[in-house]
Amino acid sequence: MARTRRPAAHPRSAIFAPLGDEGRATRVEKRIAEAIYSGVLADGERLPSEPELAAMLGVATVTAREALVALRAQGLVTTTRGRGGGSFVNRPRHPDEAVLNGRLASTSNVELRDRATLYTVVVAGCAEVAAAYAGADDVAQLRELVPDEDVADPARWRHADAELTLSIAALTQSARLTRELVRLEAAFGSLVRLPFMDPAFRSAARGRQVALLAALEGGDGDAARAQAREHVAQSLAWLLEQKAALPGSGTTSDSGGL
Structure with missing residues (x-):
């Protein structure tokens, strides 16, 4: 099935914009969770790696890691190891x-x-x-x-x-x-x-x-x-x-x- 082209300007860029001085793990967690619930981040989509996510958001790698741990605990993200692994969006089923x-x-x-x-x-x-x-x-x-x-x-x-x-x-x-x-x-x-x-x-x-x-x-x-x-x-x-x-x-x- 052919994929729909996305506009050059996409809300995903706002999700991964730097957090600045308020870049705590809870804010990273909340921003990504909202992006998942709203559909900006699609089910099964691979998230940036911890170092990449930290660099994009302007936070420490440990902060990004803590946020991903919290998202996994909520069932919003799954992580696999090894070749081809990473953290992937696990979007909840849309309410019927x-x-x-x-x-x-x-x-x-x-x-x-x-x-x-x-x-x-x-x-x-x-x-x-x-x-x-x-x-x-x-x-x-x-x-x-x-x-x-x-x-x-x-x-x-x-x-x-x-x-x-x-x-x-x-x-x-x-x-x-x-x-x-x-x-x-x-x-x-x-x-x-x-x-x-x-x-x-x-x-x-x-x-x-x-x-x-x-x-x-x-x-x-x-x-x-x-x-x-x-x-x-x-x-x-x-x-x-x-x-x-x-x-x-x-x-x-x-x-x-x-």
Whole structure:
């Protein structure tokens, strides 16, 4: 199966940007864990060696080693020895729709809107800034991430939408902004993409993705921001409607958490 080309600017570069003076093992661990949960680091992907990881992040080799030990303890990384060995990503299975519906039912409307508000600000901001930097080649590669209309697999749509969102963030050339989105994706991304189970939502979402890429190609930051905001707004509206129809969700409209 042919591999999809990745945009030249990729969120992976933000994950391995130097940590600076705060480069403790817990921060290395957290950054890599968030990258795994958000999908920036793919299942089975080989991580840099301990010395390479330490050099990339600007920390001591022992710090990188401690972080990898902690990630192995969480089951997020596996390490093999010998020729061809190394540390490899062991990404947890993506929650199925039953699990996500359970999380949705136990989340208050207030919490859901609050998380969506923060997510919107970051995603829309990334789209606006990326419009100033995106070149024709960047947009051409982003278009390859958008599934064809006849694709019916919700998981493929969710993965594509996450990849598109994170790749646009990488085009901002801001490692801090990209890492903030990675953090939000790890905490909220799977839920915000639950609506891709709905064929009507998928069709409308594809239209928004195409319009967003056209805005990026035209360097129109306002239009890019508007499309990104609308995409999250439609997802939130779908989630609230779905939540209202779920058994037992009526008792959690003002309490609970994600």
